[in-house]
Amino acid sequence: MTAREAYVVLNQIEGIGPVRVRALCEALGSPEAVLAASSAALAAVRGIGSKVAEGIVAQRDALDAAREESAAAKLGARLVTPVDAGYPEPLNNIYDPPLCLYVRGTLAPTDARALAIVGTRRASHYGIAQAERLAYQAAKAGFAIVSGLARGIDTAAHRAALQAGGRTLAVLGGALDKLYPPENRDLAEQIAAQGALLSEFPLGRAPDRTTFPYRNRIVSGLCKGVIVVEAGIDSGAMNTAEQAMEQGRSVMAVPGRVDLDGARGPHRLIKNGARLVEDLDDVLKEFEFLFPPAERARLVRQQDARQRLTLAPAEEAVVRALWTEPELDVDVLIRRTGLSSAQLMTLTMQLEMKRVVRRLPGRRLALMDEIRQWELAPADATS
16 A cells, blocks of 8 residues: 555544644654554554544555545545645645645645635625626636635635636535535636636535534645634634634634624724735735735836726726616616627626626626726727
């Protein structure tokens, strides 16, 4: 058995994790030696004991690395262990790096410049808008956007990174074959095509209350820093921020409305020293070692250039109709603009790609919050 195969098997054994496996490997010499050791030899390792040792011995013979790898391949995934060249380097530097990653998609060298954007599943319109705006801007600046594929802020961050043409990585709270939430299946497919889906959980492991906190250390561990957008005090996003601090990563937060519960987490982080983030420039300042002043100024100018919209007449008609309303039903927009349903559908897709409008439940549309601060240039203007 190779070290790689041993890591795949050890990752499937219940009752042990990266910290215990590291202790066993240090005491016995290698992951292969751990799987070949007697129960007594395993029990003698500090922090293991007889119960855990017996559990290892009872499970190991029934597990097969090749079988697990074959099953992953049927899902279009591959396994990556700490001894593989493709293992993400940032994870080697955390306290408890995963023993095995199930990867569907691609991992790229540029993913070393990664930024996590996390927050509540029950996000407000404001929170969604801020997550989308920052993820889009950061992806355009060259960051890979990392999040957890959950509803709310995570979903908004992934979608915006994809719309920006950037890379995004989703760290799952369960196995690749137990995707959650189910309504994000199409989004997961897009992420796998333009980034990667990642999980450390063996196939068949459904997500539960214990798996989500455990995966948060990977979300933060992959990144240079974490931005929290709307989160309760005891939320998973705050747990990710705590993990980031322990790992020596930067922690940033977006301020919110003081009367919203989702503002309490970011505001606490800011009070405790996290960088307050309003726009891309705040993010770039946090990483001055990555973005020298001249490069930072260039990226900010590039972002500012997008503040002048150049719209075709039909697109401008949609924006004008939405300008004084928080949101409008599609049928109302059709009446106000004189466009056909097919025309409006096409224009909506175009305006979504330009980060001008967003879809809401119930066939409703709204302008992105920051658009109201922009200047509408004439249709024949240049940006």
